[in-house]
Amino acid sequence: VPELPEVETIARQLAPLVTGRVIKGIRVLDPKLRAVSRSRLAGDRIIRVFRTGKQLAIELSGPRWLVIHLRMTGRLTWQQAPVARRHLRLRLRLEGGNLCLHDARRFGTVQVVDELVEPGGLDPTSRRFTLAALEALIGSGRQPVKPWLLRQDRLVGLGNIYASEILFEAGIDPRRAVGSLAPAELRRLHRCTRAVLRRAIRACGTTFSDFQDARGGTGSYQRYLRVYGREEQACPGCGGAISRLEQQQRSTFFCPVCQR
Numbered sequence: 089v090p091e092l093p094e095v096e097t098i099a100r101q102l103a104p105l106v107t108g109r110v111i112k113g114i115r116v117l118d119p120k121l122r123a124v125s126r127s128r129l130a131g132d133r134i135i136r137v138f139r140t141g142k143q144l145a146i147e148l149s150g151p152r153w154l155v156i157h158l159r160m161t162g163r164l165t166w167q168q169a170p171v172a173r174r175h176l177r178l179r180l181r182l183e184g185g186n187l188c189l190h191d192a193r194r195f196g197t198v199q200v201v202d203e204l205v206e207p208g209g210l211d212p213t214s215r216r217f218t219l220a221a222l223e224a225l226i227g228s229g230r231q232p233v234k235p236w237l238l239r240q241d242r243l244v245g246l247g248n249i250y251a252s253e254i255l256f257e258a259g260i261d262p263r264r265a266v267g268s269l270a271p272a273e274l275r276r277l278h279r280c281t282r283a284v285l286r287r288a289i290r291a292c293g294t295t296f297s298d299f300q301d302a303r304g305g306t307g308s309y310q311r312y313l314r315v316y317g318r319e320e321q322a323c324p325g326c327g328g329a330i331s332r333l334e335q336q337q338r339s340t341f342f343c344p345v346c347q348r
């Protein structure tokens with residue numbers, strides 16, 4: 089599932105390719121997206137492409153926004169060559185090429201809205217994500233810190249991969265109650281959240297099962313993963329075995345020695 093760095097990658101790559109182009113036509117191949125074809129986007133110009141939470145937003149001259157959530161297997165790419173038909177759900181014909189949504193499992197969503205609703209949680213890459221803001225969000229919460237990091241009404245954009253990596257880097261046990269973190273641990277959590285996301289964005293995200301960026305390329309952050317998906321392998325910190333546990337039906341990877 090694309091998390092914040094993967095969606096940010098797609099937005100940054102698409103922006104220079106499609107900004108300023110006019111929509112010539114729209115082709116919807118999946119009945120689940122029928123509402124999009126009724127919205128008469130032809131004639132609108134693309135003003136801006138950006139990430140909002142884990143979603144991709146395309147601002148149109150309407151003014152209105154196309155809001156795309158890629159979910160499990162969605163891929164949004166810019167294509168000038170003939171477009172592959174397999175798993176194609178939506179094709180936006182622009183001047184000079186096509187913006188295509190391919191999606192094997194069809195969980196991705198596309199909406200056309202007149203008003204863009206900001207996500208409920210705080211974006212951990214924004215300037216507003218300060219140590220004080222993190223402390224205020226956490227309060228005296230009793231939830232374990234790993235599932236807390238996945239709460240989109242607190243911080244937006246984090247998923248299973250980066251939550252595990254951030255907690256390893258911060259040396260915090262994922263089972264700790266979030267409100268029990270000492271000031272030094274909160275500082276590490278804040279610093280490592282920023283650092284891990286910044287590095288992941290620089291590496292164009294993590295390619296796990298089938299993430300592809302806007303150019304059809306793959307991210308490279310999987311090379312830097314230190315605990316995620318590495319159960320029973322050697323911890324890069326102490327050499328002991330990485331453990332896996334289930335928290336809210338999701339896998340958490342961590343080192344029981346390095347993370348306290």
Ligand SMILES: [Zn+2]
Pocket residue numbers: 323324325326327328343344345346347
């Ligand atoms: Zn370790």
